[in-house]
Amino acid sequence: MKRRDFLRNSALASxxxxxxxxLKPLEAMAMGDMSGYKNLVIIQxxxxxxxxxxxxxxxxxxxxxxxxxxxxxxPDIIKLTDVQGLNPNLSALKEIYDQGWxxxxxxxxxxxxxxxxxRSMDIWQTGSDANQFLTTGWIGxxxxxxxxxxxxxxxxxxxxxxLSLAMKGVKMKGIAVxxxxxxxxxxxxxxxxxxxxxxxxxxxxxxxxxxLYKTMIExxxxxxxxxxxxxxxxxxxxxxxxxxxNQLKSVAKFINSGLKTRVYYVSLSGFDTHTGQQNQQGRxxxxxxxxxxxxxxxxxxxxxxxxxxxxxxxxxGRRVEQNASNGTDHGTANNVMIFGGKLKKQGVYNNAPxxxxxxNGDMKYEVDFRDVYATLLDKWLNVNxxxxxxxxxxxxNFV
Amino acid sequence: xxxxxxxxxxxxxxxxxxIRFEELKQAENLSVKQAVAGLFKAxxxxxxxxxxxxxxxxxxxxxxxxxxxxxxxxEQRQQxxxxxxDWINKMSTSDAQLREKMTLFWHNHFACRxxxxxYAQQLNxxxxxxxxxxxxxxxxxxxxxPAMLQFLNxxxxxxxxxxxxxxxxxxxxxxxGRGNYTEQDVKESARAFTGxxxxxxxxxxxxxxxxxxxxxTFLGNTGNFGGEDIxxxxxxxxxxxxxxxxxxxxxxxxxxxxxxxxxxxxEVFYSNNYELKPLLEFVFTADWFYAEKNTGNLIKAPVExxxxxxxxxxxxxxxxxxxxxxxxxxxxxxxxxxxxxGWPGGRNWIDSSSLMYRIKIPSTVLNGGVIDFSGKVDPEDxxxxxxxRKQKExxxxxxxxxADWDKFLNSIPGGTGKTTIAQTxxxxxxxxxxxxxxxxxxxxxxxxxxxxxxPEYQLC
Numbered sequence: 043m044k045r046r047d048f049l050r051n052s053a054l055a056s057x058x059x060x061x062x063x064x065l066k067p068l069e070a071m072a073m074g075d076m077s078g079y080k081n082l083v084i085i086q087x088x089x090x091x092x093x094x095x096x097x098x099x100x101x102x103x104x105x106x107x108x109x110x111x112x113x114x115x116x117p118d119i120i121k122l123t124d125v126q127g128l129n130p131n132l133s134a135l136k137e138i139y140d141q142g143w144x145x146x147x148x149x150x151x152x153x154x155x156x157x158x159x160x161r162s163m164d165i166w167q168t169g170s171d172a173n174q175f176l177t178t179g180w181i182g183x184x185x186x187x188x189x190x191x192x193x194x195x196x197x198x199x200x201x202x203x204x205l206s207l208a209m210k211g212v213k214m215k216g217i218a219v220x221x222x223x224x225x226x227x228x229x230x231x232x233x234x235x236x237x238x239x240x241x242x243x244x245x246x247x248x249x250x251x252x253x254l255y256k257t258m259i260e261x262x263x264x265x266x267x268x269x270x271x272x273x274x275x276x277x278x279x280x281x282x283x284x285x286x287x288n289q290l291k292s293v294a295k296f297i298n299s300g301l302k303t304r305v306y307y308v309s310l311s312g313f314d315t316h317t318g319q320q321n322q323q324g325r326x327x328x329x330x331x332x333x334x335x336x337x338x339x340x341x342x343x344x345x346x347x348x349x350x351x352x353x354x355x356x357x358x359g360r361r362v363e364q365n366a367s368n369g370t371d372h373g374t375a376n377n378v379m380i381f382g383g384k385l386k387k388q389g390v391y392n393n394a395p396x397x398x399x400x401x402n403g404d405m406k407y408e409v410d411f412r413d414v415y416a417t418l419l420d421k422w423l424n425v426n427x428x429x430x431x432x433x434x435x436x437x438x439n440f441v
Numbered sequence: 442x443x444x445x446x447x448x449x450x451x452x453x454x455x456x457x458x459x460i461r462f463e464e465l466k467q468a469e470n471l472s473v474k475q476a477v478a479g480l481f482k483a484x485x486x487x488x489x490x491x492x493x494x495x496x497x498x499x500x501x502x503x504x505x506x507x508x509x510x511x512x513x514x515x516e517q518r519q520q521x522x523x524x525x526x527d528w529i530n531k532m533s534t535s536d537a538q539l540r541e542k543m544t545l546f547w548h549n550h551f552a553c554r555x556x557x558x559x560y561a562q563q564l565n566x567x568x569x570x571x572x573x574x575x576x577x578x579x580x581x582x583x584x585x586x587p588a589m590l591q592f593l594n595x596x597x598x599x600x601x602x603x604x605x606x607x608x609x610x611x612x613x614x615x616x617x618g619r620g621n622y623t624e625q626d627v628k629e630s631a632r633a634f635t636g637x638x639x640x641x642x643x644x645x646x647x648x649x650x651x652x653x654x655x656x657x658t659f660l661g662n663t664g665n666f667g668g669e670d671i672x673x674x675x676x677x678x679x680x681x682x683x684x685x686x687x688x689x690x691x692x693x694x695x696x697x698x699x700x701x702x703x704x705x706x707x708e709v710f711y712s713n714n715y716e717l718k719p720l721l722e723f724v725f726t727a728d729w730f731y732a733e734k735n736t737g738n739l740i741k742a743p744v745e746x747x748x749x750x751x752x753x754x755x756x757x758x759x760x761x762x763x764x765x766x767x768x769x770x771x772x773x774x775x776x777x778x779x780x781x782x783g784w785p786g787g788r789n790w791i792d793s794s795s796l797m798y799r800i801k802i803p804s805t806v807l808n809g810g811v812i813d814f815s816g817k818v819d820p821e822d823x824x825x826x827x828x829x830r831k832q833k834e835x836x837x838x839x840x841x842x843x844a845d846w847d848k849f850l851n852s853i854p855g856g857t858g859k860t861t862i863a864q865t866x867x868x869x870x871x872x873x874x875x876x877x878x879x880x881x882x883x884x885x886x887x888x889x890x891x892x893x894x895x896p897e898y899q900l901c
Binding site: 203 | 826897
């Protein structure tokens with residue numbers, strides 16, 4: 043059945059069910075030529091990933107002096123430049139790097155860094171200053187900015203059970219979808235359907251009840267749209283058998299099936315390595331690297347890599363010097379990894395971290411994380427960054 | 442005062458966690474004034490949280506070996522969970538509704554995180570003891586609580602190395618609010634709090650050796666100020682009364698502040714030396730409190746939603762982890778506010794997934810995940826209904842929650858109409874969707890399960 047026919051026959055389009063006026067008729071969405079439709083994929087590494095043991099500054103003696111037992115030894119490192127190389131658990135990313143699909147931005151952070159996980163994650167997710175408390179996320183504010191492609195919740199999808207603050211705006215919020223079939227099934231409860239279809243006009247007023255009904259109806263229609271669209275595509279690419287890889291596989295399925303979503307959000311936790319770091323971080327990096335490599339290749343094969351940009355970040359890096367338990371404690375600046383088929387600056391973007399000029403044992407940031415966001419907003423999502431970030435950032439040149 | 446069932450219901454929805462049928466029976470003939478007095482009376486008894494028996498020292502932990510550390514962390518998680526569930530139970534069963542509701546307000550106002558459950562319990566009890574008491578006493582005790590001293594780094598605030606974190610939040614979030622002080626005021630007041638800390642036993646200590654005894658100039662006053670002086674200066678400013686009243690107005694009345702009503706509240710608060718009881722009495726007996734636009738329009742916080750459900754149906758959980766999962770899924774884990782500014786509330790609680798959880802949770806707890814559907818079943822829905830029936834037992838086993846249906850059903854006076862039941866359970870006016878439910882359902886159990894599974898039930 044052609045998509046248009048499906049829609050004509052589906053319950054949502056039938057006359058018996060009132061489609062509220064604020065819902066864009068699904069038919070209106072041209073599904074034909076989707077090339078040039080740009081996606082942003084955000085990968086959150088939770089717990090504070092140790093950037094120095096991820097992109098290893100092997101050419102800097104200080105690294106080995108400060109990390110007597112947990113430094114990655116030279117023969118094991120996958121060398122990228124004269125100074126920096128990949129942790130061996132990221133070996134799958136070497137090919138991606140060599141193809142020019144990866145860029146590494148060193149020393150990303152913000153002034154007056156906070157070393158608490160939840161606070162620093164808050165700062166990254168809201169794009170705030172260290173002493174500022176925002177109640178909306180930066181992607182949420184992008185959705186609020188009235189871009190013409192983000193009028194529905196599925197403009198931003200988080201592959202998870204719950205929605206992160208990053209995805210919440212004042213007027214608009216993204217949608218959390220761990221499993222499209224399950225979400226679809228849940229919204230088809232006959233009772234739920236009755237609520238969706240029998241509301242009257244007072245339900246759609248500007249007050250809180252109207253907001254609740256509006257959210258419910260949007261969930262109902264988004265669940266349908268995501269399920270019906272994504273099920274038309276079956277993945278042939280091979281992915282590792284991990285939960286994280288599955289999340290990225292879902293994202294690829296969404297992108298490859300032509301879902302009209304601008305931003306995707308996934309996370310991987312387990313990076314808070316205070317003790318016995320090497321094994322613990324190694325495991326997580328392998329899960330991350332293998333999954334990202336499979337994801338990038340899948341997109342390449344489907345001809346979507348040029349339209350996709352991936353950003354991987356963590357809420358902070360770790361201290362330069364290791365602790366007494368073969369681990370590292372909470373630190374500050376960290377690297378951010380960018381992937382995509384159309385990178386302007388491939389490879390390592392800027393200087394390796396400066397390990398000789400530290401601030402009380404911690405690296406000083408050289409790139410504000412909001413300059414990374416500004417680049418994504420200005421050059422990829424085509425919206426003026428000052429509108430989203432509350433002040434203007436000049437941005438970078440990686441894309 | 443006009444006596445009206447409608448007013449009593451509204452009062453209980455806001456000053457408590459919703460009215461039970463048994464409570465309605467007792468209060469329906471009271472005047473608003475009498476009902477308010479009743480709420481205060483019921484909140485006179487203070488039952489402190491005492492589930493955490495003692496302090497586990499983090500210092501000992503740092504010196505321990507790996508195995509002991511692991512046990513310590515397990516114990517810590519156990520305690521956090523126990524404290525959380527204990528409070529949920531208190532809110533769900535206690536008669537001191539107003540006290541618990543105000544404790545929840547202060548929990549968010551003085552938002553604080555600590556991994557030490559003993560400190561968290563201490564702070565929670567400070568907030569409970571002073572919930573409807575005096576704001577100054579409360580503020581002073583909170584400022585001296587180890588949880589707060591630790592969270593806002595006053596433990597590290599010492600002469601020559603002032604840490605401004607506490608002083609800044611004291612003004613920005615706890616008292617006068619932004620725009621009423623300068624950066625210099627932050628610096629000066631931080632000096633006044635130097636030395637305030639706590640010892641290993643979890644008691645406040647002043648540590649004179651670390652205190653800066655020099656002159657400080659704060660909000661136009663100069664002197665050798667200590668922490669308490671700063672608090673006094675802040676409370677002498679009417680802005681503080683207005684700031685607290687604005688927050689209370691948003692919590693109890695309407696998310697959109699009304700300057701006239703808030704100013705009136707601030708007058709009462711200020712002239713009563715920051716006593717909370719006269720202020721709350723003023724709000725709960727004001728005509729505007731019962732105005733149409735201030736009724737059924739607040740989005741329940743997740744904890745209010747869970748507690749309201751527990752109270753109404755006398756729910757007990759065999760597996761308390763389920764309650765924690767609800768808190769997590771809905772975005773409000775007690776003792777884990779997102780930051781020192783607390784949970785933003787209102788529409789921030791609602792997104793696609795949290796709303797779906799809210800619609801599904803009541804039937805999950807009350808009926809194995811099934812909302813018995815009394816409407817006309819679409820042929821394509823038959824498959825759905827068949828699967829959920831099959832899953833019902835599995836859900837019941839997993840959730841392990843029991844509602845006391847006998848008690849609930851018996852508490853509804855004989856002859857109570859379906860519309861009256863709906864009006865008691867829902868705070869909103871009866872819409873076409875609700876009328877549909879009322880018209881189609883034939884038994885009370887199905888009726889109430891459907892009612893609590895609506896968007897309307899999210900409001901109070």
